[in-house]
Every structure is written in structure tokens, then in C-alpha cells.
Amino acid sequence: MSRRPYVRKAERSWWLHHPRYVAYMVRELTSLFVGLYCLFLVVGLIRLAQGQAAWDGFVAAFSSPLGVSFQLVCLAFAIYHSVTWFALTPKAMPLMIKDEPVPDMAIVGAHYVAWAAVSIVVLIAAGM
Known part of the structure; x- marks a missing residue:
């Protein structure tokens, strides 16, 4: 056994060399903006009180x-985050019904239908 283990050098821009890594890092960055927007909504509730x-x-x-x-940037990031996550869902959560795999498009489509339904309910509750 060597006393000096091999340490591979990693560049700071390692994720810029492959489009899939770039998409992953951008999706992770979007969560910061979604979190910031949630924080500002909490501040709004405090101000309301x-x-x-x-x-x-x-x-x-x-x-x-x-x-x-700021709100438009957060909206764009939230939409990007949702769309990329919905596309990833069949790989992250494969679904089997009666020992048969559910088609990927059915899972993704169900997520979009649920997203639309929740959006409609929120708009109705908001009086729009």
C-alpha cells in the first residue's frame, strides 16, 4: 500500500465540459432562487402580521x-426546475403496475396534468 494515495486533480469548471452536467448544475442553482422567493413570501407574511x-x-x-x-427571474427558474424535474421523474421514480413498467410519457404527462390542476385551484382560490 502506498503512503501517498493518488489524488485526481479537479478543475473548478469540470461541469462545463458536458451539456448534461451543465443542465444539472443549472437545475441545482434554480433551487436557490426558489428558496429565496419562499423566504421573501415568509417576510411578506411577517409584514402582513x-x-x-x-x-x-x-x-x-x-x-x-x-x-x-426578481419575481420574473424566480418564475423562470421555477419553471425550468419543474420542467427538468418532470423529465427526470421516470428515471428517479420508475413505476410498475401489475409487473409492467408504466411508459415514461405517462408519468411525465401525469405530472403536468397535476401541475395544471393545482395551478387552476390556486388561481380560483386567489379569485382570478
Whole structure:
């Protein structure tokens, strides 16, 4: 046994050399923006609990051009994250019914149908 084990050098840009790695890293990056948006929604709930003036300030901040831009970037990242995850789902969660594999398109399609149904319910609950 060697006293000096082999340590392979890894570049910081290792993931830029293959398109699948780039897609994976971008998908992982999108989760940060989704988490940030969730954090800002929690801040909005806190401001709502603090009263009308605090809530109005929060709404004004989110209605500013910077706030709208942030929301649009978060929306784009959330859509990218969802679409790439739905495409990955049949590989991450293979489904068998009566010892027969469910086709990949059926699993992906079911996710899109559920996404649309939940979106419709949320829009109805929001009064739109």
C-alpha cells in the first residue's frame, strides 16, 4: 500500500465540459432562487402580521421594477426546475403496475396534468 494515495486533480469548471452536467448544475442553482422567493413570501407574511403600513411597504417593494424583475427571474427558474424535474421523474421514480413498467410519457404527462390542476385551484382560490 502506498503512503501517498493518488489524488485526481479537479478543475473548478469540470461541469462545463458536458451539456448534461451543465443542465444539472443549472437545475441545482434554480433551487436557490426558489428558496429565496419562499423566504421573501415568509417576510411578506411577517409584514402582513405587523400591520397595514408594513404590508403596504412590502407590496411597494415587490411592485417596484427591481421587485418585478426578481419575481420574473424566480418564475423562470421555477419553471425550468419543474420542467427538468418532470423529465427526470421516470428515471428517479420508475413505476410498475401489475409487473409492467408504466411508459415514461405517462408519468411525465401525469405530472403536468397535476401541475395544471393545482395551478387552476390556486388561481380560483386567489379569485382570478
